[in-house]
Amino acid sequence: MSSASSASPSEGAESSEAPEVSAHAARSAEEMLDIVDADDRVVAQVARGEAYARGLRHRCAFVLARDPERRVFVHRRTGTKLVFPGMYDMFVGGVVGAGETYDEAALREAQEELGVSGLPQPTPLFRFLYEDGAGRSWWSAVYEVVCDRPVNPQAEEVAWHAFLPQEELDRRIGTWSFTPDSLAAWARLRARG
Template sequence: MTNPEDEILDVVDDRDEVVGTAPRSEVYRQGLTHRCSFVLVRDPQDRIFVHRRAATKSYGPSTYDAFVGGVVGTGETYAEAAVREAEEELGVSGVVPHRLFKFLFSEPGLSWWCDVWEARWDGPVRPQVEEVDWHDWLTEAELDRRLTEWEFVPDGREAYRRYLAHRG
């Protein structure tokens, strides 16, 4: 398995147009804008897959998230990354996400375009241990309560806020 820090990412501008490429480690070290896909996954009871990120993650270690996903590799589309990341993190195959919206997330020294998707999954999951330390399916009311009690990764928190506004 290759080191995720060596993964080559597209570097993009404020219009989400590719302006170059760089290893993930350099992208994060220099705060270069790149691309990520986020997938909110619901089960047949309409609960949301929520997980605690692995302690080894470079961004947001041991924080909670209501989205699975991650960086878009160089030359990869947002759609390809959404499927790949959802399947990897859930430990399944056959995820069919549908696109909702995109926004630019930024905090001091970091920025990335977040392409937000939603998917349904009706089978068992086997979350990737390198990515997920804990998981459960929560109702929206349970998730809303946990957002005030647990530390959520900042980009996922912002994506969920926008998801609720987008849904109306």
């Protein structure tokens, strides 16, 4: 597999938290988010940590990053992530900051998580309201982008990564632990054809 990190998918899952990673997690918890209603209208702004602790609905951008051969960027989240630590994801992305648009967040998050600059604006595909049944929900805007640059993911965000053929990704979904929101987005994307 080209473009893979040197670590195997199982390495580093239990790594100890470095001070700079702890600082990153603290900064993430303080980031301000727009809180939205069931119709995706902004009703308040709070810190990310508070939004998560109180189960407040917010916004996220999901970007399916493919290489020029159409392989999908798949990664394992670090164990220090505030949501779904240590799990796999076939999307890059994250929360939409307070006052930020979905489009702005999609490009920012894709460049940050892939560790590249100069990506084209990701193409919007669809939006959906993700609800986990346990009080967590977020409006999710799903995008796609082709990354023709060498990736250098942020160590504080990504523990392992590789560009996988879609057929291999589909096989891995049954054996690797993927984030439930990425599985929901992937199922909707696959249903669209």
